[in-house]
Amino acid sequence: MSYTIRDARAEDMQRVLKLVQELAEFEKEENAVEITTNDLIRDGFGLKPLFHCFVAESDGEIVGTALIYPRYSTWKGPIIHLEDLIVTKEMRGSGLGSALLTEVIKYGHNLGVKRISWEVLDWNEPAINFYEAKGARVLRDWDVVHMDEGGIQNFINNL
Template identity: 70%
Template sequence: MDYTIRTAQEKDMASVLELINELARFEKEADAVELTADDLICDGFKEKPLFHCFVAELEGNIVGMALIYPRYSTWKGPVIHLEDLIVTKEMRGTGLGTALLNEVVKYGNDLGVKRISWEVIDWNDPAINFYESKGANVMRDWDVVQLDEKGIKAYLENI
């Protein structure tokens, strides 16, 4: 398979959004994506971008992506967070996910980060097995905690 992994460009954001929507459908959250391609362009390609994105391209089509952003650990120092690693259904099992993860790990290493972290939904056994096969520690004793926009507003109304 002759695909290319490269840093995403503004022109790729519509395809990146398609992949994000494909993941949302897979995770049974088809209506949860609120972002637009313009939002991705605005957030990812300004003077201080909020994220870095790699895309996998095959015959001129974007067939995978990995989106990361910086974080800071009070225990370790600089880290990056892998928000999503997405491979189209047709490309799963071809080594493309490994190629994207390789780019993320090389990028993190070049930045000198102390950790790369991400979440995986607990029923996605193929993804869990994939990450564990790469040496990742899937920490099942931690829970993800979030305040969504509605929760933020409700919180602020009560302080």
């Protein structure tokens, strides 16, 4: 199957959101996606874009995406974070995931970043094996820490 990878456009965000929802279902978090197409358009294509996105097309349909954004490491300097790399179920095993990851790595290299980082669920062995085969290190001794909107509000309320 042939595909093309390109920079996403605002009009792609509806399909990108569908891919995000597909990933949430795969990760058993189908009700966790709160973002809308309009949010993606505003946040990715406004005056100060918060992310960069690649899409993969096959036969005119978007079948994969990679969404990244800049971060800063106090140890390394500028880095980028790969929030999601998503390939439709039908396209898995086609090389599309490798092509999207390659595009992300080339993009980071061209920016001169010192690191590209992302998370992977500890039960997603196919993804872990894929990333390790590409030369990434899965840091199993680190835990992801986050504070959701409710946690932020509780913190503020208790100041």
